[in-house]
Amino acid sequence: MPLPEALTLFEEPAEAERKAAWEAVNQWTFAHGGELQGFYSELLKRRNQIALNLKEKNFIPVGYKKMQRIDYGPEEVKRFRAEIKKYVVPVLSAFRKKQAALLGRETVKPWNMLYYPGLSLAPHAVKVDREIEDAQRLFDRLNPHLGSRFRDMRKEGLIDPVNRPNKVPGAFTTNFDDTKKAFAYCNSTGSWEDIATLTHEMGHAFQISDSMWIDPIELRWPTSEAAEIHSTAMEYLTLPLLTEFFKAEDAAKFRKLRMIDGLTYLPYIAVVDEFQHWVYEHPGQTPAERDAALARNTTWGSISRATRRPRRSAGSARTTSSRTPSTTSTTRSPKRAPSNFSSSIKPTMPRPWLPT
Structure with missing residues (x-):
């Protein structure tokens, strides 16, 4: 089974199936942890030498x-991480408590992170064979x-949306400067996230297509981070129009799931970002020292326990220590909780200035 298709099993209603899928997806990484740590140590050594060569x-x-961060630096990023911890983590901690209660558990295990009783859509909610027509x-x-x-x-074959055997997992958009065309690559398997991915990549594609008039080709793309404004904005701009893919009830669930996904991603990237800063600040550390630093750091611990996302796509950011942040939430279930998430989260309503 291709990896993108296996990841859809994380949203199966049966917990046994979710757990089996999570273990199957992660067992290779666990089995090759020592080898991967060796590769990572060598890469860190080389990057440190590059820095020394550049004084x-x-x-x-x-x-x-390298990332073209010319107007902010580590201190600004550090403050951003602190704000995520202060404002976002408490919201998500409460959310995980509610999720644990609905699952009948004291904590949310990693294989349950993407399953929300009463809210999760069926693993094959999207009709892959109709996805492009619906998107049109x-x-x-x-x-x-x-x-x-x-x-x-579509006419020129510049969208490759569907997963197939031996296709590289993930999604991206690129362009061809000689023909002034954009190309979008996805791995749709029928998950609701396929729609978020497709609209995301089309945000990139529309931006670069409308930038082809710029003669210096180096200026056609924004910086790697500014480029995400176009792609992420397209995800949100299309939220009111999801009835092209789903019936109204499922479209409302999708909007809630997308908001949850956006919130959970903020602490996740903060964890990875802070860990990356630490490893570059401490060249020559051993894998054991990396693990120990990650374990004793209260910022990483509190964020990751409350919000950590399981691996969902090959393109997702990952911490590189063999001992990733805690895989369970430390929060306990409240005594009472709503019957399902669908009734406890307010729907995202279309804005009047968007088409209906």
């Missing part, structure tokens, strides 16, 4: 320049110009 103290300033109607409704762009990409 830098460590790789952090090199990494910031969505973009036509959203904006005629975007609909035309999408239609042109």
